[in-house]
Amino acid sequence: MSRWWAYASLGLSMALVGSYVALSKPLVLVFPVFLLAWMRFGIGGLAMWRWLRKPANEAPMSSHTRRLLFLESFLGNFLFSICMLFGVSMTTAVAAGVVMSSIPAVVAVLSWLFLRERIGWRSAAGIACAAIGIGLFSLQKADPGMPVLTDTSGLFGISRSLLGNLLVFAAVICEAAYVVIGKRLTDGLSPKRISAIINLWGFALVTPFGIWAAWQFDFGAVQAPIWGLLVFYGLAASMWTVWLWMTGLKTVPASQAGVFTVMLPVSAAAIGVLFMGERLTGVQVVAFGIALLGLVLATLPGRRAHAG
Numbered sequence: 001m002s003r004w005w006a007y008a009s010l011g012l013s014m015a016l017v018g019s020y021v022a023l024s025k026p027l028v029l030v031f032p033v034f035l036l037a038w039m040r041f042g043i044g045g046l047a048m049w050r051w052l053r054k055p056a057n058e059a060p061m062s063s064h065t066r067r068l069l070f071l072e073s074f075l076g077n078f079l080f081s082i083c084m085l086f087g088v089s090m091t092t093a094v095a096a097g098v099v100m101s102s103i104p105a106v107v108a109v110l111s112w113l114f115l116r117e118r119i120g121w122r123s124a125a126g127i128a129c130a131a132i133g134i135g136l137f138s139l140q141k142a143d144p145g146m147p148v149l150t151d152t153s154g155l156f157g158i159s160r161s162l163l164g165n166l167l168v169f170a171a172v173i174c175e176a177a178y179v180v181i182g183k184r185l186t187d188g189l190s191p192k193r194i195s196a197i198i199n200l201w202g203f204a205l206v207t208p209f210g211i212w213a214a215w216q217f218d219f220g221a222v223q224a225p226i227w228g229l230l231v232f233y234g235l236a237a238s239m240w241t242v243w244l245w246m247t248g249l250k251t252v253p254a255s256q257a258g259v260f261t262v263m264l265p266v267s268a269a270a271i272g273v274l275f276m277g278e279r280l281t282g283v284q285v286v287a288f289g290i291a292l293l294g295l296v297l298a299t300l301p302g303r304r305a306h307a308g
Contacts, residue, residue, distance in 0.1 A: 003251055010248035010260040013241045018267030020236045023229060024085065030226050033085045035217055036233075038210020040081070041203035043231060044238020051196035058189065065188060068181055072194070073201030076178025081202075081237075083171035090164025099168040100265055104294075105131055106176040107258025114180050117255045126259045129294025133262070133287045176258070182246055183254040191246035199238045262291045 027036055061069075104127045111117040185194050249257055266288060 006248040006251035007260070008248075009244045010252060010257050011263050013244035013248065014260050014263035015267040016236045016241045016244070018264040019271050020233050020241075021084070021088075021264065022268040022271040024233060025088070026226065027229060027233060028085055028089050030222060031230075032213040032217065033082065033089070034206060034209035035213035036085065036230075037078075037081045037206045038203070038213070039230060040234045040237050041077070041199055041206060043234025044199045045196075045203050047235055047239050048192070048196040048199060051192040052200065055190065055193070058193070061189075065185070068185055069194070069197050070201055072178060072181045072185060073198035074205065075174045075181070077198055077202035077238075078205045080171050080174040080178065081206075083167045083174060087164045087167030087171060090160045091168065099165055100172060100261075102131060102169070103172050103175055103261040103264070104258045106172055107179050107261065108255045110176050110180045111183075111253070111255035111258070115183060115254055117253050126256075126294040126297040129290050129297060133289070133291030133294060175261070179245075179249070179254050179258055179261075182249050183257075186246055186250040191243050191250065194246050195239060195242040198242070202238070259294060262294060266291060 024036075031039070108124075108127050182194070189197075245257075248260075
């Protein structure tokens, strides 16, 4: 596969993640979190049922690969969805964006620890630019004229905003683990089969909670546009983004792929500007430039050594 096609797959995957994270806000206001997650996996499963079939040229899965598939789904699908949806419902989009800016750095650390990937100066600079740019952008979204309210009604007296930020950071760790484990899985399985199997595990894990939430939910009160948004969310979150990400990971090192997570908050902000009436300041445009500079630094080919 062409390296540039792999880069495009990674970038488009994270752009789709950012779009459905931004658009999931109205869904969380309508559906309970566990019901939303359950229907997401169900929609993805219906769309990918043919991908579950083992190709003729694929070797039988070892017990180690089966464990990795379970962990990939448990951390990257189940826990990520629960932590992110609950976290976003408790904190502000501004704070969530700041926390999410740490994804490239966390991916790089886990890649170094578990995959023994070497992080060169170009990748390190790209990771730093990504974190600085998205962090600066998220901080600038705060309106200094708005009062800051402290809510201490969370668990054990912790403010809901702090608890929400902690849950979003837990989702960041889950996302980083998803990238690292996915790199291992792409060595022996196709992106389509990985997508289908981890979605099936996610559906199985959330089914008891989803049935409990569905039992007391009034489906007749949901309007048609929300159902359309739900279908897009299910296909994007369970099918398109996973397949694109695994396709790119077959070629690109995990630490380098982590830099593409800058597209997540960038695309979420673009959805806000294009469809939700938000505006960009000059500082935010500069922040975008810094983040995208990090992406360029991490993806430009290095200088080749000359033959003697």
